[in-house]
Amino acid sequence: MTVTRAPAETAGIAAEQRPSSTRRTAVLVVALAGALVAAMLVSAIIGQVPISPAEVVGSILKAVGIPNAWAPEDPITEAALWIVRFPRVLMAVVVGAALAVAGAVMQAIFGNPLAEPGVVGVSSGAALGAALAIVLGITALGSWSTAVLAFTGGFGAVLLVYLVSRSRGRTEVVTLILTGIAVNAFGGAGIAFLLFAADKASREQIVFWQLGSLNGSLGSEAGLVAIVAVLGSAVAWRLAPRYDLLALGERNARHLGVNVEALRVGSIVLVAVLTGAAVAFCGIIAFVGLVVPHIIRMVNGPRHRPLILGSALGGAVLVVIADLLARTLVWGADLPIGMLTSLIGGPFFFTLLVRQRRASGGWA
Amino acid sequence: MIATPSLRADRVSVDTGGRTILDDVTFEVVPGALLALVGPNGAGKSTLLGVLAGELAPSRGTVRLGERRLRELRHLERSRARAVLTQENAVSFPFSVRDVVEMGRAPWARLASLAEDEAAIDAAIDATDIRHLLTRTYPSLSGGERARVSLARVLVQDTPIVLLDEPTAALDLGHQEDVMRVARRLARAGRAVVVVLHDLSLAAAYADRIALLADGRLAAIGAPDAVLTPELIARVYRVDVDIVRHEGAPLVVPRRA
Numbered sequence: 001m002t003v004t005r006a007p008a009e010t011a012g013i014a015a016e017q018r019p020s021s022t023r024r025t026a027v028l029v030v031a032l033a034g035a036l037v038a039a040m041l042v043s044a045i046i047g048q049v050p051i052s053p054a055e056v057v058g059s060i061l062k063a064v065g066i067p068n069a070w071a072p073e074d075p076i077t078e079a080a081l082w083i084v085r086f087p088r089v090l091m092a093v094v095v096g097a098a099l100a101v102a103g104a105v106m107q108a109i110f111g112n113p114l115a116e117p118g119v120v121g122v123s124s125g126a127a128l129g130a131a132l133a134i135v136l137g138i139t140a141l142g143s144w145s146t147a148v149l150a151f152t153g154g155f156g157a158v159l160l161v162y163l164v165s166r167s168r169g170r171t172e173v174v175t176l177i178l179t180g181i182a183v184n185a186f187g188g189a190g191i192a193f194l195l196f197a198a199d200k201a202s203r204e205q206i207v208f209w210q211l212g213s214l215n216g217s218l219g220s221e222a223g224l225v226a227i228v229a230v231l232g233s234a235v236a237w238r239l240a241p242r243y244d245l246l247a248l249g250e251r252n253a254r255h256l257g258v259n260v261e262a263l264r265v266g267s268i269v270l271v272a273v274l275t276g277a278a279v280a281f282c283g284i285i286a287f288v289g290l291v292v293p294h295i296i297r298m299v300n301g302p303r304h305r306p307l308i309l310g311s312a313l314g315g316a317v318l319v320v321i322a323d324l325l326a327r328t329l330v331w332g333a334d335l336p337i338g339m340l341t342s343l344i345g346g347p348f349f350f351t352l353l354v355r356q357r358r359a360s361g362g363w364a
Numbered sequence: 365m366i367a368t369p370s371l372r373a374d375r376v377s378v379d380t381g382g383r384t385i386l387d388d389v390t391f392e393v394v395p396g397a398l399l400a401l402v403g404p405n406g407a408g409k410s411t412l413l414g415v416l417a418g419e420l421a422p423s424r425g426t427v428r429l430g431e432r433r434l435r436e437l438r439h440l441e442r443s444r445a446r447a448v449l450t451q452e453n454a455v456s457f458p459f460s461v462r463d464v465v466e467m468g469r470a471p472w473a474r475l476a477s478l479a480e481d482e483a484a485i486d487a488a489i490d491a492t493d494i495r496h497l498l499t500r501t502y503p504s505l506s507g508g509e510r511a512r513v514s515l516a517r518v519l520v521q522d523t524p525i526v527l528l529d530e531p532t533a534a535l536d537l538g539h540q541e542d543v544m545r546v547a548r549r550l551a552r553a554g555r556a557v558v559v560v561l562h563d564l565s566l567a568a569a570y571a572d573r574i575a576l577l578a579d580g581r582l583a584a585i586g587a588p589d590a591v592l593t594p595e596l597i598a599r600v601y602r603v604d605v606d607i608v609r610h611e612g613a614p615l616v617v618p619r620r621a
Binding site for chain 2: 245247258302303
């Protein structure tokens with residue numbers, strides 16, 4: 001599937017093209033950043049303990065050493081903000097950014113807008129790792145045992161897919177996808193067996209892990225994912241011009257000086273780390289990696305520098321809003337966030353597709 | 365553009381899947397000359413081009429750029445030495461035509477000035493007659509338009525060696541002539557140009573030398589008049605032809621009676 005921009009949007013003479021596309025990127029980035037700040041603020045305000053916007057701002061100012069009159073007096077409010085809400089909002093931001101950037105990288109190296117990290121086995125590997133930790137009751141690594149095993153499982157699955165599909169120093173994309181299907185099936189079987197073998201409580205835990213949740217995110221966890229998300233996005237940003245060349249096809253990219261094989265290995269590791277870190281603490285959050293880069297590409301064109309920046313911001317916005325809905329839609333309940341990302345992302349994506357189709361006169 | 369070193373294939377063979385695709389081919393791509401690579405389907409033209417581009421490792425023999433083995437060069441060094449127009453030129457995302465052409469400057473990122481970039485891009489756009497396409501998206505172009513945009517991308521790479529694999533295949537008569545004129549101009553400017561062609565008359569009209577490949581072997585190499593003889597063409601292509609002279613160049617006309 002390719003997406004063609006409407007002629008009306010691309011009209012204009014050549015000399016004006018670069019400034020106008022830069023301007024469009026700037027507008028997009030500012031709009032997304034604004035939306036992100038607003039969503040974070042709303043997310044910090046709304047919850048079981050109602051907190052006013054002034055209190056949120058005041059509390060943050062106080063924390064950075066600026067005394068002010070807005071800061072909440074009540075220590076319970078302070079605690080709710082700093083122990084429960086801020087870590088959760090931060091986690092939503094960095095998980096969304098990590099997943100969306102991973103999706104953009106995945107689509108870039110496959111040259112296909114339908115690729116997503118799950119294709120190379122990250123999600124099922126991570127789920128298998130988490131299920132193992134839950135069923136066997138592994139606690140050797142303390143409270144992070146499940147996360148560590150999930151990350152290891154996701155990373156291991158990707159490595160396995162990559163090594164198996166590599167032959168004579170090359171990796172064919174079709175082989176990679178088929179190997180991914182095989183490894184996903186194997187992971188699915190493993191999870192099925194563990195679900196079967198597990199007791200009732202573990203079974204429930206596995207099911208809910210797979211549905212994804214940001215409930216109970218700790219500051220330390222969010223900080224760790226934040227470091228991975230920032231570093232990973234920076235690497236993706238650096239590689240972005242090479243992803244542009246890769247869109248010309250493997251051979252042409254090579255002719256233009258890109259070491260395609262090294263780029264692909266590096267990028268798959270990057271995807272595994274970004275996705276693995278995100279799902280390790282929060283479980284599977286579907287759809288973000290697939291839909292966010294696609295939306296950004298529709299709005300702003302396919303150049304990878306703005307695409308990666310836009311995806312990081314857009315993914316963060318989507319997950320913050322989804323998480324806000326997850327914990328507020330039903331009073332006192334925490335809905336699975338994976339369900340909500342799909343629930344919001346799906347119709348939005350579909351609307352864009354239909355608009356696009358109308359503008360370009362067909363499924364171009 | 366850096367000074368053109370010669371590109372030399374020395375006794376090159378390529379085996380794939382138990383078959384010998386190229387068999388003991390030796391020849392040199394000379395700066396300042398346009399070499400047409402011709403031969404029947406499956407003769408190994410694209411494989412030879414791949415070897416010359418440094419993307420295929422020869423099973424035997426060596427390809428040298430100046431003194432150095434081509435395969436030992438880093439990807440980026442190779443990309444500053446030679447540009448390649450491939451037959452397949454699909455672009456996976458809806459990049460604008462201008463974006464695609466600009467990508468050809470990638471090897472010179474941080475080496476060339478913005479003015480040099482712009483000059484190279486501007487010249488290539490005019491040479492390939494694509495100015496009216498610049499704001500279109502690449503996937504929305506016709507086959508011939510894509511071929512010209514891809515050629516522009518190859519031209520902006522501004523390399524001393526230019527390898528073109530069937531650049532005229534999708535083009536109408538007028539644009540075929542344009543492309544061959546561009547290729548000849550590159551050669552006159554001191555570059556080494558190799559063009560894979562099927563049209564022997566087109567090759568004869570523009571090339572300084574013609575290399576005729578048959579079954580992976582170099583059947584003949586030399587001036588068009590020397591290579592395009594009815595006997596050799598009959599042997600290699602299994603078709604009887606007459607050679608007619610038109611404006612000083614040989615025209616190859618199959619006997620159809």
